[in-house]
Amino acid sequence: MTTPVVDVHTHVYPPAYMDLLRSRSSVPYVRTFPPDTSSSRLIILPGEDDPSRPSTARGRPVGPAYYDIKEKIAFMDAHKIDISVISLANPWLDFLSADEAGPAAQRINDDMNAVCAQNAPGRLYAFGALPLSASTEVVVAEIARLKQLPYMRGIIMGTSGLGSGLDDPALDPIYAALQAQRLLVFLHPHYGLPVSVYGPRAGDYGHVLPLALGFPLETTVAVTRMLLSGVWDRFPDLQVLLAHSGGTLPFLAGRIESCIAHDAHLMKKQANSGDANKAPRRRRSVWDVLSKNVYLDAVVYSEIGLRAAIEASGADRVMFGTDHPFFPPLEEGETEWLSVRTNYQAIHAAVGREQDLAEGVLGGNAIRVLGLKHA
Amino acid sequence: MTTPVVDVHTHVYPPAYMDLLRSRSSVPYVRTFPPDTSSSRLIILPGEDDPSRPSTARGRPVGPAYYDIKEKIAFMDAHKIDISVISLANPWLDFLSADEAGPAAQRINDDMNAVCAQNAPGRLYAFGALPLSASTEVVVAEIARLKQLPYMRGIIMGTSGLGSGLDDPALDPIYAALQAQRLLVFLHPHYGLPVSVYGPRAGDYGHVLPLALGFPLETTVAVTRMLLSGVWDRFPDLQVLLAHSGGTLPFLAGRIESCIAHDAHLMKKQANSGDANKAPRRRRSVWDVLSKNVYLDAVVYSEIGLRAAIEASGADRVMFGTDHPFFPPLEEGETEWLSVRTNYQAIHAAVGREQDLAEGVLGGNAIRVLGLKHA
16 A cells, blocks of 8 residues: 555544633533533534433533544554544534634634644645635635635535525525635535434434434435535536535435436426527536536445445545544544444455555545645 | 346325325325316325415326226336236325224225236235224234235335334334234335425425435434334344335445444443343344345436445345336326336346346345245
């Protein structure tokens, strides 16, 4: 293995962001709960903030792995990861007021860039966060500013957009700026699905249903709404990296394409769109977008899922990731993480016999697409 | 090709059920809407019953393909399908009162069995419907009765169960009866996801988001809840056929398994379950259930999805289906359906070079599992 291993899906809550969360008393926030006040817990979803639940079922413990970059480097060393492209974890800056968002974005993006510059040079790059609750002008200005920060390689974004989803036409100036600056959009879930979906016994199942199913479906809905609203018809060079191997997109792409082709209402609308003197606009297929605009991380925890991802977007568009610091081992003192080993094994099982494809997924693709330089 | 082709996913609304729908004035129901009163429309979801939408966007046209078995036979002939295992379409009997449900189930199941007996003998079998709003005793009695009807080969069921999902312990006597009678459970979505998930512009996208994403996720949530609640630990021989190749289960199985293994709350609960004097019960993995209790139809509209389904459950557990009479061609007069061709092509692309596997998926598996006899 001569190509460096690159982790494109790895989160941090830098100190400036932790301060912000500790200063708050509603979701998202960080605090301690009795009886165990020795460790803080991170509550990021309204459904996690239920006082009737035991403290161990509220959010997740938050420790140095979330904010101390030395822990990230130690994790990278333990798992033979040469380069990490770190990103702010959810819910990013989505919850800030219009006035707070712009300055917070600058402060936190500068913080992320400085972390990359100061620690283990050549091993860290970053995706920035956008102040989406501020005005479009502020967002577009931050995109231009991010492009000038030497370690920034794209932006991470949730599915809320300006508050009503990524199919909002008001996002067009932002998509235009991201396309023009050639910044990759790392699209990541946070909001999940309404808890009613999980039924009256969901409390028995820990975080499994929202994490295992809600997150991937949220991503799939978001990207399908982008597709149906014509985002990639208007911005044919907009590039997105979809978390968790696209949620469920590689598996459902055929069904999405079939449902579009069989929807009388939608097909009639499409035929009537555009200038009456011109031929109707040719809609780009899900498959076309998957293979030209979509990158997928390899965070899918199975050979079957990974192979579907590779077949959907191409082995040159899939990139290794860990989701660190989430999914740590349950046993204290384990240095090798089961979650990481599972994803490594999936890559070896799916393309291990094709060394060049495996090296691409493990790092070569990220190096090429993001322009990374290994020290 | 010497093995008959069998369609395990094909719906009917038999005359007794159409009469029921025509007699109703709230969802689900059948009626005409002005200005086009020449054809009836079928409204089965609350979200489809919006008077502000044009009649062409309300529900779907319902014609003889839904209730006239001659149309089914003609469709089978046009698509080289030798045997169809017909099932009542959603929402089955879910909406009936406790008193109505039992008699309606008998009437409609007898109707389905008679249709199989009277028309083109040897070409039709059926899955029955359960009166789930009646008492458990009535449901269990209907299961025993179904077993005696010569063309019945299982039951079709939605995800609601007795009203609160398939992880409801009150379903145990029903699961026990289905396991004891060795009746396959065809698990099919209907309720989808809350419409808020699709955002404020969902009206622009026809039925695509609920059908392409809501349906598969509903199935995935339902089966994951069954798994987490221990249904297959208690009923290790209960066999289910999951619609639409498992929703998204083959793709997400790895993530589900990983989320379970990393959930401190759930793992602690599991370790503490069972008799204190015995070792903790060993939870069956998603993969184990997929390969021993789950059958998947091949209604996934892509080679990528179908290959994932085959890898997840085994080529001997995947079965061809059409979803007829849904997803008809948009052009009048087309006899070959694009939706069917897409699924045939997916099978040929995924296992076409392995003739025995392809014949199994196309019909051999259904013949073996359901005990079908071709005339």
